[in-house]
Amino acid sequence: GNSVTQMEGPVTLSEEAFLTINCTYTATGYPSLFWYVQYPGEGLQLLLKATKADDKGSNKGFEATYRKETTSFHLEKGSVQVSDSAVYFCALGTGTASKLTFGTGTRLQVTL
C-alpha cells in the first residue's frame, strides 16, 4: 500500500536559519505529492504541491522537488521566520478521488 515517511520532530531553529524537512514515499503508480501546514488551533492548508516527476512546488519561500528516482519530496526554505512555526505534513494523493495518505507530521519551532 501507499505510505509516507517524514522526519520526526520537533525541529527547533533560530530565525533566518535554513530549513529542510525530509519526506520519502512508497506508492504504486504515479502519485501527486503535497505539503500541508497546520498552524496552532487550525485545520490543514495546502502549502505546495507537485503532480509529476521533476516538478518543483513553491510557495511563501518554501520549495520541494518531486524526485521519482529517490522517491522523495523534501521541503526546504532558505530563511525561516517565527511565523513559520507550525506542523508540516507530507502527503501523497492517488486515484480519481484524490485520496490522501499523510506522514506523521513534523513540528517546527522557530525562535528569535
Next chain:
Amino acid sequence: NAGVTQTPKFRILKIGQSMTLQCTQDMNHNYMYWYRQDPGMGLKLIYYSVGAGITDKGEVPNGYNVSRSTTEDFPLRLELAAPSQTSVYFCATGGGGLAGGLGTDTQYFGPGTRLTVL
C-alpha cells in the same frame, strides 16, 4: 465565503453515547472527506464521498457512518462512542477536477472537532 465549517468545536462523550459531527461547505465541491488525527500521528481517512448519494470507506471506517444527501453537507455519525475514538476530526473538500490528472486535487480543510470519549 465560509469555506468548510465544522460543528461542534469541542465535545466530550461518555462511552456508548452517540453523536453526529457536522460538516458544511459552500465551495460547491463534489468531493468531501472525513479524517481523524491522533496525537503525534498523521491524518487517517475515515470515509469519503464523490458526490451526493455516493460514499465509500477509507482506511479506518469502523465505528463510523456517513451520509451525503446534498452537495453541501457530509455528516459523520458515531453510534457507540469508545475511548479509541478520542481524536480530532477534520472534514475536507475537493473540487474533484481531473484536469491535472489522478490524485492532483487540492483539499480544503475545516477547523476540526476535538472529541473526547470518557
